[in-house]
Amino acid sequence: EAQVTQNPRYLITVTGKKLTVTCSQNMNHEYMSWYRQDPGLGLRQIYYSMNVEVTDKGDVPEGYKVSRKEKRNFPLILESPSPNQTSLYFCASSLGHRDTQYFGPGTRLTVL
Amino acid sequence: GESVGLHLPTLSVQEGDNSIINCAYSNSASDYFIWYKQESGKGPQFIIDIRSNMDKRQGQRVTVLLNKTVKHLSLQIAATQPGDSAVYFCAEFSGSARQLTFGSGTQLTVLP
Numbered sequence: 001e002a003q004v005t006q007n008p009r010y011l012i013t014v015t016g017k018k019l020t021v022t023c024s025q026n027m028n029h030e031y032m033s034w035y036r037q038d039p040g041l042g043l044r045q046i047y048y049s050m051n052v053e054v055t056d057k058g059d060v061p062e063g064y065k066v067s068r069k070e071k072r073n074f075p076l077i078l079e080s081p082s083p084n085q086t087s088l089y090f091c092a093s094s095l096g097h098r099d100t101q102y103f104g105p106g107t108r109l110t111v112l
Numbered sequence: 113g114e115s116v117g118l119h120l121p122t123l124s125v126q127e128g129d130n131s132i133i134n135c136a137y138s139n140s141a142s143d144y145f146i147w148y149k150q151e152s153g154k155g156p157q158f159i160i161d162i163r164s165n166m167d168k169r170q171g172q173r174v175t176v177l178l179n180k181t182v183k184h185l186s187l188q189i190a191a192t193q194p195g196d197s198a199v200y201f202c203a204e205f206s207g208s209a210r211q212l213t214f215g216s217g218t219q220l221t222v223l224p
Contacts, residue, residue: 004155033211042201042216043156050210058211090155097210098144103155 002027004104006091012110013081021076021107023091031097032074033058034066036087037106043090049074050097081111124221131189133218135202138183144205146212147176147187151198159187159200189220197222 004025013019025032033048035058045058049068063085065077074093078085088108092101125131137145143164148156162169162176162185169176175188185202199217 035214040216043203043214045211048211056210092155098205100146100158100161101212102158103148105155106153 002102004091004093004102006089006104006107008107009105010108012112014112015082016080019078019081019109021078021089021091021109023074023076023104024072025074025091025093025102026072027093027095027102028071029093029095029102030071031094031099031101032068033092033101034064034074034076035090035092036060036085037090038087046076046089048097081109083111085109086111121216122219122221124223125192126223127194128191131187131192131196131220133187133189133200133202133220135185135187135215136183137185137202137204139204139206139213140180140183141206142204145176145178145185146203146205147174147185148201148203148214149196149198150201150217156201192220192222194222194224196220 007022030051034046035043037043044060046064047066049055055066090106091104094101146161147159149159150156160171160174160176162178167178173190177186199219201214201217203212203214
């Protein structure tokens, strides 16, 4: 089944404790992206990747890192999480950057 | 900066009636628009898209209308069903951009 998977689905952590949210797609898509979703603000893009080893900042990149060492994986890294990063995070992928994006199920992160 | 927004944050319709969800965009360079549906606890799901060289596109029970003159987009759902209850997002893509910009969403509630 073609899909985007994210792990973990739920995470509660404390300020400053490094964490990684994994994202994987099995559709051989070149474009991958991370979004955060907050009430009243819709989906805001954190980082995106046009292809392997190519990543760019989105609208809200501060406090996040990403890597794209393989085509299928695009992990989101929070080196020192803070409470304002408490949010619902979505990974998405598409064939190209102007193609339909397919979203993962989401990761709900709480930073205490 | 440029923004994509929605006229109404909530919409309630009777089961069987038609629903119309509106979206205003401000970037006149946007040339590709997408509607997503997000059910509770899930990631956004593609519904239908339209490019700027069209003013109407139909899918199964859904129609998207694009009015470039007033920079307005709408999603029409025919014979609305309980399963249509969700948050609906419009998103835009401008020619030079490498990312989608999402609106804040409209909550559609289908009443029995």
